[in-house]
Amino acid sequence: MSVKIRLKRMGSSKKPYYRIIVLDSRFPGKGRRIEDLGTYDPKSKDNKVLNFKTEAIQEWVKKGAILTGTVEGLLRKAGVKF
Numbered sequence: 001m002s003v004k005i006r007l008k009r010m011g012s013s014k015k016p017y018y019r020i021i022v023l024d025s026r027f028p029g030k031g032r033r034i035e036d037l038g039t040y041d042p043k044s045k046d047n048k049v050l051n052f053k054t055e056a057i058q059e060w061v062k063k064g065a066i067l068t069g070t071v072e073g074l075l076r077k078a079g080v081k082f
Contacts, residue, residue, distance in 0.1 A: 002026045005060060006068040007040065008033070017041050020052055020071060022060055035060075040074060050078055058082070 002025045011017035020038040037060070038052025057075065061067065061082050067075070075082075 003034070003060070003063070003065040004068060005037065005057065005065050005071050007070055015043060017043075020057075022065060050074060052078070052080075054080055 003022060004025045005020065005022050007018040008021050009016055009018055018040040019036055020040060021036055022034040024032045024034060035056070037056050038050070040050050042049065052075070057080065067082075
């Protein structure tokens with residue numbers, strides 16, 4: 001199974017908002033989203049910049065999902081262990 005955990009860009013121009021999603025990378029385009037794991041808002045004015053489901057991310061990694069570099073960096077800064 002070719003599954004990745006990556007960011008999906010949402011929001012409008014100059015106001016980006018990202019979702020952390022699990023998708024099947026074998027399908028063309030953005031792929032089929034399997035599950036939403038959290039959000040990342042780099043323009044947030046409060047401290048809720050990164051929200052995610054820790055247990056779900058760890059379960060997907062155990063099943064063999066591949067983290068993209070950006071998602072891995074964000075989770076390491078948040079203190080998630082793999």
